[in-house]
Amino acid sequence: MIAILGAGGSVANELVRKLAARGERYRLVSRSAKADPGAAEVVKADLLDRDQTAAAVAGAQTVILLAGLRYDHTVWAEQWPRIMENAIEGCKRAGARLLFFDNVYMCGRVHGAMTEETPYRPVSRKGEVRARIARRIEDEWKAGGLKALIARAADFYGPGAKTGIPNVMVFEPLSQGKRPMCLVSEVLPHSYTYVPDAAEAVARLAASDAAQDAVWNQTWHLPTRAPALTGREFIERAEEAMGRKAKTQVLSRPMVRVVGWFNPLVREVYEMLYQNDAPYLFDSTKYERAFGAEATPYAEGIRATAASYGG
Numbered sequence: 661m662i663a664i665l666g667a668g669g670s671v672a673n674e675l676v677r678k679l680a681a682r683g684e685r686y687r688l689v690s691r692s693a694k695a696d697p698g699a700a701e702v703v704k705a706d707l708l709d710r711d712q713t714a715a716a717v718a719g720a721q722t723v724i725l726l727a728g729l730r731y732d733h734t735v736w737a738e739q740w741p742r743i744m745e746n747a748i749e750g751c752k753r754a755g756a757r758l759l760f761f762d763n764v765y766m767c768g769r770v771h772g773a774m775t776e777e778t779p780y781r782p783v784s785r786k787g788e789v790r791a792r793i794a795r796r797i798e799d800e801w802k803a804g805g806l807k808a809l810i811a812r813a814a815d816f817y818g819p820g821a822k823t824g825i826p827n828v829m830v831f832e833p834l835s836q837g838k839r840p841m842c843l844v845s846e847v848l849p850h851s852y853t854y855v856p857d858a859a860e861a862v863a864r865l866a867a868s869d870a871a872q873d874a875v876w877n878q879t880w881h882l883p884t885r886a887p888a889l890t891g892r893e894f895i896e897r898a899e900e901a902m903g904r905k906a907k908t909q910v911l912s913r914p915m916v917r918v919v920g921w922f923n924p925l926v927r928e929v930y931e932m933l934y935q936n937d938a939p940y941l942f943d944s945t946k947y948e949r950a951f952g953a954e955a956t957p958y959a960e961g962i963r964a965t966a967a968s969y970g971g
Contacts, residue, residue, distance in 0.1 A: 663720035666727030674859035766791035814942035818855030819968035851942035883955035902971030
């Protein structure tokens, strides 16, 4: 049994399709869990509550932590450490393995490509939180208290990925006849992970019994196509796929700051702009070599995403 903590998000929704196709038994866990025809069980639980979390993972062999929190650094600082502690404790009680789906905020500014060996040097408040909880799970596996792994993705996009930056800033505006947008620069390369690729890799890492000893107690970067496209290249491919074209609006740092005075979500984006004013390159060679996998070409992923918007 695989327990998915944080069911209902774009990655989780794609993941359950992958698990169902593999014939895996899975349990969906969230505060507002809804019936799912493919799920063996659906459990309502608040991951901020230790006993509810433990009850939700009881009987599972593998637990996948896919929870998403409101994009607010104060919420992250208060809730993420509690959720991680509860997930770790629940897995210990159940004798289960823990797979944590993570991002790369803890890496901070990186010169060159980000790999599994890139040190944690956060330069944002949200990055500091991610570094804290990643170190917590790493300390557990190093001490032998828990079998676990961290699966990291770059910024993501794809059908159903409504909160993905390209979805919000490119596909959605184009579908509405509006101008696509780009943060800070349209000439710098920026890696994006295609959600179906991430979900397939998570399913494989979590469910392959034959590979368990080889994949656990380490970090894996999920398949992400290289070379990365520039913002302009990504938008041009999206425009072609959707049969629409409009002048791109590049949102400068001052513009984002001003909008952030009135929009809390944009205010939270401001401290992350360092990811857009220099090349943002994500290396997933380790996973691709180990599993013989290849990330979806950008052209193919962009066409599929555009089709989901009617393009």
